[in-house]
Amino acid sequence: MRKGRGLKLYCAALYAFLYAPLAVMTVFSFNRAHRNVVWLGFSLKWYGVLFHDAEMMRAALTTLELAVSASAISGALGLLAAYALVRHKPFPGRGVYATLLDVPLMIPEVALGVGLLSFLVRMGYELNFGALACAHALICLPYAVGAVRARLQSSGGERLEEAAMDLGADEWTAFRKVTLPLAMPAVVSGALLAFTISFGDFVTSFFLSGIGVTTLPVKIYSMMKFGVTPEINALSVLLLAATFVLLGVNALFASNPGESSVRA
Amino acid sequence: MPEVTRRDFLKAAVLLPLVPAALAACRRAGSERVVNFYNWSDYIGKDVLPNFTKETGIKVNYDLFADEEAMFAKIRAGARGYDLIVIGDYLIPRFRLLRLIDPIPPGVLKNRGNIAPRFRRASYDPDEAVVPYLWGTTGIGYNRKTVKKKPTSWWDLWDPRYKGRLSMLDNVRDCVSLALQLLGIPETTDDPADLQKAHDLLVKQKPLVAMYSSSSYLDSLVAGEIELAMTWSGDLFQAARDNPSLDYVIPKEGTYMWVDCLALVHGSRHRADTLRLIDYLLEPRVAADNANAVRYATPNAKAMPYIDPVLRRDPRVYPPPDRMKTLALHHVLTPEQTEMWNRVWADVKVA
Amino acid sequence: MLDRALSWLLGGRRPTASHLLLAPSAVWLTIFLLLPSAGLLALSFAHNGPYGAVSWTLGLQNYRRAFNPEYVPVLLRTLVFSGGTTLICLLLGYPLAYYLSFRAGRRRGALIIALMVPFWTSALVAFYSWMIILGREGLLNAVLRRLGLVSAPLALLYTPFSLFLGLVYFYLPFTVLPLYGSLEKIPRQYVEAAYDLGAGRWSAFRQVTLPLSMPGIVAAVLLTFVPCLGDFLTAELLGGPRYYLVGNLISNQFLMAQDWPFGAALTCLLLAGLVGGLWLYRRWEAVA
Numbered sequence: 048m049r050k051g052r053g054l055k056l057y058c059a060a061l062y063a064f065l066y067a068p069l070a071v072m073t074v075f076s077f078n079r080a081h082r083n084v085v086w087l088g089f090s091l092k093w094y095g096v097l098f099h100d101a102e103m104m105r106a107a108l109t110t111l112e113l114a115v116s117a118s119a120i121s122g123a124l125g126l127l128a129a130y131a132l133v134r135h136k137p138f139p140g141r142g143v144y145a146t147l148l149d150v151p152l153m154i155p156e157v158a159l160g161v162g163l164l165s166f167l168v169r170m171g172y173e174l175n176f177g178a179l180a181c182a183h184a185l186i187c188l189p190y191a192v193g194a195v196r197a198r199l200q201s202s203g204g205e206r207l208e209e210a211a212m213d214l215g216a217d218e219w220t221a222f223r224k225v226t227l228p229l230a231m232p233a234v235v236s237g238a239l240l241a242f243t244i245s246f247g248d249f250v251t252s253f254f255l256s257g258i259g260v261t262t263l264p265v266k267i268y269s270m271m272k273f274g275v276t277p278e279i280n281a282l283s284v285l286l287l288a289a290t291f292v293l294l295g296v297n298a299l300f301a302s303n304p305g306e307s308s309v310r311a
Numbered sequence: 312m313p314e315v316t317r318r319d320f321l322k323a324a325v326l327l328p329l330v331p332a333a334l335a336a337c338r339r340a341g342s343e344r345v346v347n348f349y350n351w352s353d354y355i356g357k358d359v360l361p362n363f364t365k366e367t368g369i370k371v372n373y374d375l376f377a378d379e380e381a382m383f384a385k386i387r388a389g390a391r392g393y394d395l396i397v398i399g400d401y402l403i404p405r406f407r408l409l410r411l412i413d414p415i416p417p418g419v420l421k422n423r424g425n426i427a428p429r430f431r432r433a434s435y436d437p438d439e440a441v442v443p444y445l446w447g448t449t450g451i452g453y454n455r456k457t458v459k460k461k462p463t464s465w466w467d468l469w470d471p472r473y474k475g476r477l478s479m480l481d482n483v484r485d486c487v488s489l490a491l492q493l494l495g496i497p498e499t500t501d502d503p504a505d506l507q508k509a510h511d512l513l514v515k516q517k518p519l520v521a522m523y524s525s526s527s528y529l530d531s532l533v534a535g536e537i538e539l540a541m542t543w544s545g546d547l548f549q550a551a552r553d554n555p556s557l558d559y560v561i562p563k564e565g566t567y568m569w570v571d572c573l574a575l576v577h578g579s580r581h582r583a584d585t586l587r588l589i590d591y592l593l594e595p596r597v598a599a600d601n602a603n604a605v606r607y608a609t610p611n612a613k614a615m616p617y618i619d620p621v622l623r624r625d626p627r628v629y630p631p632p633d634r635m636k637t638l639a640l641h642h643v644l645t646p647e648q649t650e651m652w653n654r655v656w657a658d659v660k661v662a
Numbered sequence: 663m664l665d666r667a668l669s670w671l672l673g674g675r676r677p678t679a680s681h682l683l684l685a686p687s688a689v690w691l692t693i694f695l696l697l698p699s700a701g702l703l704a705l706s707f708a709h710n711g712p713y714g715a716v717s718w719t720l721g722l723q724n725y726r727r728a729f730n731p732e733y734v735p736v737l738l739r740t741l742v743f744s745g746g747t748t749l750i751c752l753l754l755g756y757p758l759a760y761y762l763s764f765r766a767g768r769r770r771g772a773l774i775i776a777l778m779v780p781f782w783t784s785a786l787v788a789f790y791s792w793m794i795i796l797g798r799e800g801l802l803n804a805v806l807r808r809l810g811l812v813s814a815p816l817a818l819l820y821t822p823f824s825l826f827l828g829l830v831y832f833y834l835p836f837t838v839l840p841l842y843g844s845l846e847k848i849p850r851q852y853v854e855a856a857y858d859l860g861a862g863r864w865s866a867f868r869q870v871t872l873p874l875s876m877p878g879i880v881a882a883v884l885l886t887f888v889p890c891l892g893d894f895l896t897a898e899l900l901g902g903p904r905y906y907l908v909g910n911l912i913s914n915q916f917l918m919a920q921d922w923p924f925g926a927a928l929t930c931l932l933l934a935g936l937v938g939g940l941w942l943y944r945r946w947e948a949v950a
Contacts, residue, residue: 065834661733
């Protein structure tokens with residue numbers, strides 16, 4: 048029992064480590080200064096600035112849309128790919144696929160940005176939101192595949208599937224009723240990883256953003272020269288608050304309280 | 312446990328391959344009246360662009376970059392659609408040679424005459440292909456509270472007392488030319504041995520340097536993390552709003568001035584409207600709005616009466632005439648020199 | 663009819679079915695990765711011309727230049743920081759993943775999302791906060807001084823400590839989630855069976871849980887170590903000039919030195935090394 052409490056305390060400490068910068072960020076969103084590295088006094092002015100800053104709101108919306116598109120695409124592609132890689136009997140080329148799916152992790156983003164931009168331009172694409180979303184889906188793909196693959200590989204699933212098929216279900220039914228629900232936590236955590244990668248991405252977004260497509264990280268890095276203001280903190284605080292409210296609502300209305308919201 | 316219906320599955324399967332197709336379909340129409348302006352965040356007066364739109368009906372898309380060199384890389388890789396960019400003087404020959412910008416034809420800007428003579432036909436732009444936007448100097452920014460003795464010389468940046476508490480600009484031009492200047496070697500040198508000496512001088516300084524940075528060092532300066540920084544004048548004045556003990560000095564050895572310019576991007580689809588915006592930015596009151604907002608100096612002589620008197624009287628922003636005479640523009644490097652300088656800086660970073 | 667087609671696809675008794683399931687990813691990889699990388703490969707043999715214009719006289723000079731011994735320390739330093747970060751993340755993250763998988767109960771979903779939420783702001787915002795915490799006049803130094811533990815403020819920023827801290831902070835969730843994904847699936851009965859057979863907590867963990875979570879560990883290492891190798895922003899913001907990593911070296915060729923052919927050659931070497939390493943690992947795994 049005591050051991051269990053130790054683990055709990057340890058995890059709480061780890062979460063405290065992850066949330067310490069957020070606490071600082073929240074406090075400094077009420078800062079009067081232009082640069083949020085010194086405290087010059089309490090003020091609500093940056094929230095006011097934020098509410099009148101249509102461009103900032105648009106950047107936030109663009110970033111969200113981008114992260115949702117990228118995680119949806121990479122999640123779907125990743126699920127199919129991971130399933131074929133793990134569950135199918137070995138087929139020629141499997142190693143090539145497995146390796147290729149990890150390459151987006153390995154290539155430095157600046158090199159990928161320059162290479163991809165040059166390539167798209169040569170092919171006659173004009174940069175727009177779609178191009179950026181596709182590029183984000185690519186850099187997110189290894190995370191989606193990785194999470195699902197690790198789960199499918201860990202023992203257990205095949206047996207349930209086989210049991211289902213012994214009971215007369217075909218592969219599709221077994222996939223739908225057994226594999227997918229079992230893989231769902233990994234699909235969701237893969238999508239969460241993808242969302243996070245896309246949401247915070249600066250380099251790829253910088254190179255592949257077309258006219259009028261400005262994401263938050265591009266906006267924020269561009270502000271470094273003349274000062275990243277507490278307006279950014281205020282925006283981050285509101286985004287976080289919205290996330291927690293959504294999570295809370297989700298938890299309240301979750302039909303099956305025994306199951307966590309991720310699984311539902 | 313959730314059920315994934317066949318329809319969900321099919322929908323996803325059908326929609327996914329359509330995404331690249333949608334890419335091709337989404338080409339933009341180029342007919343609307345709009346100018347795509349590529350610049351730093353906040354490097355313009357707050358109401359300038361809205362007023363321009365009100366006056367002319369031309370919309371301005373203000374897109375952002377964080378760093379000129381990265382912007383150069385992006386444009387060079389083929390990013391198209393921008394009409395107007397702000398670039399530093401030393402980048403102009405590169406943009407010209409690679410045909411990334413088009414020269415502004417003579418005579419089309421009715422406000423070109425507002426520019427002070429000193430900034431016309433400058434060495435980097437003998438044929439007036441671009442328009443000077445704002446200018447400043449490179450100097451030393453320092454924290455009066457912690458730096459007891461006011462820095463007067465560039466050599467203070469080599470003073471071991473400030474080990475781990477000073478920063479250098481992450482910029483080839485500024486750092487290599489400073490090293491050459493301190494060694495008494497002219498910027499025009501072609502001799503690899505001279506550049507080796509500059510390299511050695513910068514490497515000697517490296518153990519003292521807390522960071523090479525052209526933007527994030529300002530936060531460290533404001534926060535008191537570093538006390539001494541090679542800096543661009545206007546950036547420091549903006550940072551000083553949050554930390555009044557920050558001050559700026561032009562070292563006694565003299566310094567270079569730099570000019571950020573407005574340039575017309577090659578292949579712009581909104582040329583006429585872009586030229587109109589450039590002309591608007593040259594109007595005295597507008598130029599003054601920009602200079603007052605970003606605290607850089609304006610090259611626009613007619614704008615001077617509208618400049619905030621505090622800034623106008625500040626010798627750090629507008630050096631007195633005798634000081635102005637000692638300010639030099641960077642020499643325009645040949646491609647071979649550019650390559651050598653880039654190598655020196657890359658090697659300093661690795662050393 | 664459709665059910666049967668889907669079953670055929672999922673059954674994977676024919677290689678065609680596997681290729682079809684992988685086709686969407688393959689299309690994506692081809693358009694957005696392989697073709698651009700082929701461009702980089704070609705570029706790596708080119709010459710850097712005036713003002714960084716590429717001249718297409720091909721040669722091996724960029725590769726010869728890359729094998730300069732002055733880059734060895736950069737590579738070693740990168741391996742130390744990436745490897746160290748991965749190790750710290752694994753050690754810190756495994757107990758958390760274990761807790762999430764077996765102990766968290768109904769709070770699990772919320773806790774997992776809470777793991778990612780801190781990163782749904784810009785990394786730069788987190789960086790500023792770390793600056794406020796770690797600065798000479800920062801929160802941590804203030805606390806340490808109040809407690810009388812130090813007399814003069816510690817220099818924490820721009821040290822290996824701050825770089826490790828930044829890297830661990832940013833990569834920890836990418837270690838924990840794959841670990842969780844594979845730990846969560848381990849049936850409790852296995853562990854209980856080990857207890858029944860007289861195993862202690864530690865040996866049950868070592869002999870049952872740990873081996874069964876190996877795929878998760880591999881995925882976590884991959885998702886932490888490899889991106890760490892190419893990271894350059896963290897080193898730039900929290901590391902300082904003495905901690906110049908491979909990611910900085912490559913990015914600088916493209917952004918600052920404007921020497922794309924050399925940057926492309928370095929990228930190709932990095933990719934060759936990593937792909938080769940991964941390939942060898944997979945071969946070894948298949949044999950073992």
